[in-house]
Amino acid sequence: MNQDDLKKRVAYEAINYIKDGMVVGLGTGSTMYYAIQSLGERIKEGLNIKGIPTSEKTAEWARSNNIPLTDFSEVNHLDLVIDGADEVDENFQLIKGGGGALLREKIVANATDQFIVIIDESKYVQILGEFKLPVEVVPFGWEVTAREIEALGCNATLRMDNNGIFLTDNDHYILDCDFKVINNPEKLNQDLISIVGVVETGLFINMTRKVLISYSNSGKVIEMNN
Numbered sequence: 001m002n003q004d005d006l007k008k009r010v011a012y013e014a015i016n017y018i019k020d021g022m023v024v025g026l027g028t029g030s031t032m033y034y035a036i037q038s039l040g041e042r043i044k045e046g047l048n049i050k051g052i053p054t055s056e057k058t059a060e061w062a063r064s065n066n067i068p069l070t071d072f073s074e075v076n077h078l079d080l081v082i083d084g085a086d087e088v089d090e091n092f093q094l095i096k097g098g099g100g101a102l103l104r105e106k107i108v109a110n111a112t113d114q115f116i117v118i119i120d121e122s123k124y125v126q127i128l129g130e131f132k133l134p135v136e137v138v139p140f141g142w143e144v145t146a147r148e149i150e151a152l153g154c155n156a157t158l159r160m161d162n163n164g165i166f167l168t169d170n171d172h173y174i175l176d177c178d179f180k181v182i183n184n185p186e187k188l189n190q191d192l193i194s195i196v197g198v199v200e201t202g203l204f205i206n207m208t209r210k211v212l213i214s215y216s217n218s219g220k221v222i223e224m225n226n
């Protein structure tokens with residue numbers, strides 16, 4: 001089973017947690033792509049829910065699958081949020097933001113009591129940090145912000161794409177920060193967020209209690225609760 005099959009399997013499994021009448025936060029990324037496809041099928045069969053997307057890309061996918069959308073002008077609280085992650089450690093601390101959607105993802109995840117993270121086995125790690133930590137920063141003065149971040153013990157690289165500097169949906173930049181090993185994610189998150197110019201970090205601390213992981217050997221999706 002390749003990684004895409006694993007993503008598809010865990011994404012399809014996650015959709016079973018969505019029940020009629022729920023308001024659901026829809027995460028971003030290639031794993032969520034499959035979840036949105038599957039949710040679209042359930043909507044065709046009569047499931048009645050509303051979604052809040054965490055990125056313009058997710059909103060586009062949701063619309064093309066006829067998933068009704070809403071926003072925070074209409075709701076305060078989400079029944080459930082489903083999202084992928086780049087790394088998950090044994091304490092369920094996360095690195096997110098590989099797709100640059102971390103700010104909206106964190107706002108949405110913060111608005112629920114039930115944040116379900118869906119990953120394949122390769123993302124479940126002992127210690128966070130092999131994946132470069134995405135940090136969203138204000139464009140003005142990003143160089144000085146980057147230097148302050150580097151003083152915490154990493155190399156910070158400005159994210160680029162085919163059009164030049166990568167811009168988030170909120171018109172900010174992303175610095176991908178190579179800490180290699182993050183021994184104390186909670187403290188690092190606090191240290192980063194206190195730097196002027198940092199908008200948000202990809203460290204999601206104590207936000208989820210349920211992680212679904214798809215394994216290739218057994219072909220199973222395991223639900224882990226914290």
Ligand SMILES: O=C[C@H](O)[C@H](O)[C@H](O)COP(=O)(O)O
Binds near residue numbers: 031096100
């Ligand atoms: O900004 C993107 C998100 O945090 C994604 O949830 C994360 O990068 C995982 O994405 P994927 O499912 O594509 O690996």
